[in-house]
Amino acid sequence: MSPLQSLPAIPPRADRQLHEQHKLGKRLRHQVGRAIADFGMIEDGDKVMVCLSGGKDSYTLLDVLLQLQKKAPVDFSITAVNLDQKQPGFPEHVLPDYLRGLGVDFHIIEQDTYSVVTRVIPEGKTMCSLCSRLRRGALYTYAEQHGFTKIALGHHRDDLVATFFLNLFFHAKLSGMPPKLLSDDGKHVVIRPLAYVREADIEAYAQAKGFPIIPCNLCGSQDNLQRKQVKRMLQAWEQESPGRIETIARALGDIRPSQLSDPKLFDFLALGTRDGSALPDAHAWLGGETHDRAT
Ligand code: SF4
Numbered sequence: 266m267s268p269l270q271s272l273p274a275i276p277p278r279a280d281r282q283l284h285e286q287h288k289l290g291k292r293l294r295h296q297v298g299r300a301i302a303d304f305g306m307i308e309d310g311d312k313v314m315v316c317l318s319g320g321k322d323s324y325t326l327l328d329v330l331l332q333l334q335k336k337a338p339v340d341f342s343i344t345a346v347n348l349d350q351k352q353p354g355f356p357e358h359v360l361p362d363y364l365r366g367l368g369v370d371f372h373i374i375e376q377d378t379y380s381v382v383t384r385v386i387p388e389g390k391t392m393c394s395l396c397s398r399l400r401r402g403a404l405y406t407y408a409e410q411h412g413f414t415k416i417a418l419g420h421h422r423d424d425l426v427a428t429f430f431l432n433l434f435f436h437a438k439l440s441g442m443p444p445k446l447l448s449d450d451g452k453h454v455v456i457r458p459l460a461y462v463r464e465a466d467i468e469a470y471a472q473a474k475g476f477p478i479i480p481c482n483l484c485g486s487q488d489n490l491q492r493k494q495v496k497r498m499l500q501a502w503e504q505e506s507p508g509r510i511e512t513i514a515r516a517l518g519d520i521r522p523s524q525l526s527d528p529k530l531f532d533f534l535a536l537g538t539r540d541g542s543a544l545p546d547a548h549a550w551l552g553g554e555t556h557d558r559a560t
Contacts, residue, residue: 319479322419
């Protein structure tokens, strides 16, 4: 046998592509399953409302959750919910056609938030922040009215990292977008099952699956400049040092309060005090007063 005959046959291109897609699907299911388990995102009997915008992220979320549901160790229901915000040119039939084809339970909320946003925001200014707030309000209200126990959103690993830097650079806070969250009014549990998934994988998955994507720029608005700036920074870092975003994402799950500087998270005052004696009043330090020592 010639040495070449002993080598494994190289699969034809289409087979290789199929093999890659299969691997990608498996990786996504694994990462989503791990996030669900790590954060206790879904319990037996949950009614999960999957917010579907028509973008690649939420299509991927719904698709992977439906696959996991079939083999899940718990029983839960899935309802896909979209908010038709009445932007001009929104192709109303796309999502219902797709969802009917899947045979999944779904609902389209119709609420003209577009008119509100265009009325309130001066021309030329970015509308996304108010638009997202109104969208969130409409979706949360629907979830409450219909007894959904979990609201699933399509934010992914790169969104979590970008939000962390937005808060760091522009709000001087070490805080991000958590994989599981109780809404401020305590009424909703929000879950982000794509928290471990790379955006690039979602892009590839959405393309392979041929999701009927509806662009989120029909209104002509732009992402805010700060978010754009952070995205550019992260992309440049990733190009320069591949794997850096993953390293940062891992760091978000490995926090050492004693190695930071927030006395609310770690009791620095009690650290290393001898014999438990009371510390002098902070005001004495601030005023530079001499500590009254016992002689
Ligand atoms: S691009 Fe338009 S529809 Fe999308 S979030 Fe911004 S304002 Fe809303």
